[in-house]
Amino acid sequence: MILLEVENVVKQFAGHRALDGVSLTVPENTVYGLLGPNGAGKTTLIRIINCITAPDSGEVRLNGKRITSEDVRHIGYLPEERGLYKKMKVGEQALYLAQLRGMTKHDALKALKYWFEKFEIQAWWDKKVEELSKGMAQKVQFITTILHDPKLLIFDEPFSGFDPVNADLLKREILELRDNGATIIFSTHNMSTVEDLCENISLVDRAKIVLQGNVAEIRNSHATKTYIVRSQSPILGNEYFDLLSQSTKNGLVESTIKKQISGGNNLLLNEIIKQTEVLGFEELLPSMNDIFIETVGK
């Protein structure tokens, strides 16, 4: 079931084209990654989805209908340029933002209590925002974004500014939100989070989508037919595979090989078994990071 469709969106700014015929579809109840180098047009696309800026042409549809600003009220949006009123108290401010999103004071207080407890930040309630560190403020912002239990969540660079511990916490929360039925779109530079979280991605570069699809499929299609083989004794390359490198550690031989035949992996494995006792066999898939650099660097 498709939740969100972006169709052929074009956005022209004075002097440059920010988006040039961008289309993507986001299936319901998945995590969707929006990747791309700085200035590629990710934030513009996210703003268009949120009806903050209007596209010059093209359309954004939610559940098959053109998205309206009324729909946007039900989206949880964490912008890249995010901040809080410095002089306001944390709790007061979270309550204010929740009410602006249309929650009643009663519901907002209840939800805030739950989330503040979950993130163990109840002690911050009466602190002024200027007393918080950037990471702490980010947690508060994250809570205010998801507080009204939106079905669609859009995070622009959610991991920037988080330390590894909190980034991990955020990852777990995103997956939990998905498990509870939400659909999440987020933009990021952090490729390892893409592998951990996203089902699908779009890679935007210079206003265009240069790569799109399921993360596993993309990685498979970018496979370089390289494998790691761990065995008891050294192996030799032949017409089935080339031996790229070999090393011995604690009596264990680790070889990197490149497949030369077109058949499946079992065929290759059969050939190696003939030579030695195989202890490990693993296909080396390129990381999203490599794919990113390869695609954008072209």
Next chain:
Amino acid sequence: MSKISLIIKREYTTRVMKKSFILLTFLTPVLFAGMMALIVWLGGIKDDKVKTIAVIDNTHLYSKVLKSNEIYSFQFVDGSIDNVKKQNSTSKEFTALLYITGNLKSNPNAVTLYSEKQVNMELKSYITGLLNKYIEEQKLADYNIPNLKEMVEKSRTNIDLKTIKWGENGNDKVGSAELALVIGMITAFIIYMFIVIYGAQVMTGVVQEKTNRIVEVIISSVKPFELMMGKIIGIAMVGLTQFLMWVILTAVITTVGSAVLGLNMDVNSLQQMQQVGVHPSLQTQAMPSEMQNLFIALNGLNYVQIIGLFIVYFLGGYLLYASLFAAVGSAVDNETDTQQFSLPIMLPIIFAIYAGIFSAQNPDGPLAFWCSMIPFTSPIVMMVRLPFDVPVWQIVLSISILILSFVGTTWMAAKIYRTGILMYGKKVTWKELWKWLRY
């Protein structure tokens, strides 16, 4: 609660709760009242030391004329003027030295007052008063007409010119040009001050939201227009709160203060003064007539009209300028950049206060008329003109133009604001602003 009222509430409460606001709101009337009290107190201090004036009277005619009172004591001395001067320069016995050389009836210039320091007006007029009266009596006596003195006394009158404006419906009002001027200038100046102070607050508020990067978070839940209007209205309410607090506090402080200081300002005496005023037959000299007129004129002012229109013009002028200030705030990245764009907004406000000062001299002249129609100056200039009774059609026309204009500027500002608040890191030019307007 609707979203715009949430924004208004936040803008209002965060500002009103600020220490600086509370301090300024409570201190200003206290300072003002303190200043007034100081002036009254300083004016009330009498120099109770008796000043002695030496008199060298070569004619020996005026020893009975120059009567001492509680402040000035005249002491007739003999000897040459140089001796007395020399003596006094060490002893400091005399404040001044009056030297009469000849008969003043035939030669009015034959009297001189010497002193080390400049003598005050009071002493000078006291001496001339005594001498004038005496010479006058002497001259009258020379005519040898019986009872002439009484006749002259009876014929003496004291003209006290009151100015009364007649209204269309026949209601006469006692007016005072000076009072109208003062009231007009004060209200105009308050409007000027409020537009500048609270307009600037709107601007810094917008810039802060932008530099804080909170604006996009809010824009995803409310429309930019709602955010802008919420801020403008919230701050307007802060301004009105401060104004009303000042009015109330000033009233309380002056009432309490005058009661404590025992100044004769209580309601009874005010009423007495008014009664004296409305019955010309009861004209007495009991009250200094200037004061009397002032109180009657104060009473004659249409307070409801002035306060009502003050609020209308304050809001109108503020809304007109605040939206422009908001647009400027949205276009820049930090507060220091605001100057370039706020100058064109400040110029008409400053021009307005000057136009107001000149209009006060000729409240029905062409400058006053046109400046009270042009929306950028009308809130200030019209306040100057109001106590001088402006025709109703002019007020209605001026307010209508003002309302139409602020709707116009708000609409324009909203367009700039909408684009501006999401623009970062770009130096904005006038050309760019124009583009945003048509966007």
